[in-house]
Amino acid sequence: MREIKSEIIVSAVAELCASANIYIDEKILNKFESFSGEGNEKFVIDTLIQNAEIAAKEKLPLCQDTGMAVIFAEIGQDVYVSGALTEAINEGVRIGYETSFLRKSVVADPVRRINTGTNTPAVIHYDIVEGDSVKITVAPKGFGSENMSTLKMLTPSAGLQGVREFVVETVRSAGQNPCPPIVAGVGVGGTAEKSMLMAKKALTRELGKHNPDKFWADVEDELLHALNELNIGAGGFGGKLTALAVHINVFATHIAGLPVAVNIGCHSTRHKTVVI
């Protein structure tokens, strides 16, 4: 049994909160730099490249909405974390948001709406995996894009066409709100909550990396093409770069169901991972 002290988790999470919010994903930056468009869309992409440069240079968050901290924690079953793990993660979020001047956007109660002042609690998803390491991904999620999330319990007869139409319609009606060019995280199958969790986790995949199943990899390509025909464009002023990638995660489902969830990531789709 390997022991990992909870203090190590605290500092790792704090560091990930800062770096995810300040430094743009290199794959996304590459997409921006290779973009050849014109007019308002070119202006938006140029602005986003400059924004990334300024953020890195001045250690400012890319966006003022530094999100609710979503954490995926994969805990190796041969690891013993000394101390309270959930408290350690939340303490890391609190320290990361405070010391890096990130915005605290969390209210304690969704109706009574008093800001907790610490950006905690984080939303934490645990997974028990084989091995003796801990893998932590911090994915700060802004609500311009989060508010555009959709879930639909399709029936089996809807088939692939139903899945496609639902994803395209979600992105179409979101329009400019989620800060395009977007990453479309899609979860297909499982149960209602499983599909949404898959959609969220799909946003933490390396940009443009395909689903390992060729069938779904092809669907990702088709959907990316369809989204870029919507003429929403970078910044939402019209154009050809509406989406950077479509990531689909899939799970077995029930004979009576075909759940589909869409969780949209903005043009910064922030996530950083560390393995301890």
Next chain:
Amino acid sequence: MPKEIVFPLQEHIHVEAGEMVLLTGVIYTARDAAHKKLVEMLKSGEQPPFPFENELVYYAGPSPAPPKKIIGSVGPTTSGRMDAYSPFLIEHGLKFMLGKGGRSNDVEKATKKHGGVYFCTVGGAGALISNCVKSCEIVAFPELGTEAVRKLVVEKIPAIAVITSACREDSEKAEN
């Protein structure tokens, strides 16, 4: 070069939908919670805490200012959440707006009727817009933290006019 528009407006402006502009001068931030309070104040007969006429409201809540910075990142938030309040505020003179995303039919109608303009800037460009801000002062609702109303002096925020009352045949007809 895009046209530079200085707030508070000193004269009538002529911008077309889709036109790129640079926004300069004094502007006021207000988002969800501040909008709710502004409407409550006006409905109970109180004066608004900042002038509305010829002024621009920016839907934004900045991240904290690091040492030696005037303000943190300060990009636009989704304007649609203000749709519930905007027609009422437009009626009371707050008719120039800056944010991101689409607006309701009611907001569009009110904006055009009162000769306002809704501008969009680039969502997620908070660090860049931070550098357009030359001064920042909280003028109302400090208890709201990031959602407090801030008076900003800004230089050349890049934006695109999205809803305008000028140069649109339909609105000209309506005015005639």
